[in-house]
Amino acid sequence: MSVSRRAFLRSSTAAATTAAAAALAVSPALAGAALPSFPDLAGGGLAGPGNPAPGTARAARTPREALQLLIDGNRRFLADEPMPLPTDRRRRLAIAQAQSPFAAYISCSDSRVAPELLFGRGLGELFIIRNAGNTLDTVARGSVEFAVAELGVPLVVVMGHQRCGAVKAACEVVEKNRRFPGNIGRMIEPIVPAVLRARGEPGDFVENSVRANVRRTVEELRTASEPMLLDPQRTGKVMVVGAYYALDTGRVDFFDVPRAA
Numbered sequence: 226m227s228v229s230r231r232a233f234l235r236s237s238t239a240a241a242t243t244a245a246a247a248a249l250a251v252s253p254a255l256a257g258a259a260l261p262s263f264p265d266l267a268g269g270g271l272a273g274p275g276n277p278a279p280g281t282a283r284a285a286r287t288p289r290e291a292l293q294l295l296i297d298g299n300r301r302f303l304a305d306e307p308m309p310l311p312t313d314r315r316r317r318l319a320i321a322q323a324q325s326p327f328a329a330y331i332s333c334s335d336s337r338v339a340p341e342l343l344f345g346r347g348l349g350e351l352f353i354i355r356n357a358g359n360t361l362d363t364v365a366r367g368s369v370e371f372a373v374a375e376l377g378v379p380l381v382v383v384m385g386h387q388r389c390g391a392v393k394a395a396c397e398v399v400e401k402n403r404r405f406p407g408n409i410g411r412m413i414e415p416i417v418p419a420v421l422r423a424r425g426e427p428g429d430f431v432e433n434s435v436r437a438n439v440r441r442t443v444e445e446l447r448t449a450s451e452p453m454l455l456d457p458q459r460t461g462k463v464m465v466v467g468a469y470y471a472l473d474t475g476r477v478d479f480f481d482v483p484r485a486a
């Protein structure tokens with residue numbers, strides 16, 4: 226882990242941040258320690274009679290190994306293969322003291338787009354930030370920083386999806402000057418620059434905007450972030466990728482992945 230817990234906490238003087246870290250129950254003793262990890266569904270199978278116990282699998286993964294786990298999981302989801310999830314008592318107890326998720330996820334709140342279900346992952350495997358339109362506000366940004374700097378997550382995924390209501394609303398703001406009540410208007414403001422970028426592209430305006438919104442967030446995480454996110458990306462310990470989930474097919478398209486180093 227390139228950034229220690231102490232450094233992480235030092236980087237922010239806000240009491241709220243300290244409180245948030247405490248709420249996430251992170252022990253200083255865990256910094257740099259091998260955290261319990263769960264065998265891949267693709268490899269060791271579920272813990273249980275005849276299977277490896279949680280904690281015996283590799284704790285550290287490369288970004289591309291983590292991405293492959295998601296790709297394999299989505300392939301099973303598409304094939305309607307049974308995916309017994311690590312959510313039983315044994316798993317719960319194994320991770321009760323510490324978590325070691327292999328990917329952080331920024332995804333839409335849309336009820337049809339639950340990352341764990343799309344990839345067949347269970348407790349303690351994905352660190353998920355969800356909001357309508359999968360935007361990168363301060364809370365999302367801080368959560369990603371926490372996942373990378375504190376939990377050692379090697380992969381960050383930003384995922385948009387087909388017919389996203391939040392992106393569609395941002396398209397209506399741009400095209401029809403529509404206004405939304407309450408906080409909805411402010412919530413979709415960060416999507417508008419992506420919509421403006423997608424305007425004029427051939428194809429479906431909303432779907433192009435969904436991808437542009439993902440690309441913009443990915444770009445920000447890759448270039449306009451704190452050193453705690455940029456440094457591990459430079460050294461190849463962390464990768465940020467963009468994805469699109471098609472409601473019609475169930476397929477997740479990882480369309481914005483850095484070229485292999």
Ligand SMILES: [Zn+2]
Pocket residue numbers: 333334335357358359386388389390391392
């Ligand atoms: Zn959405």
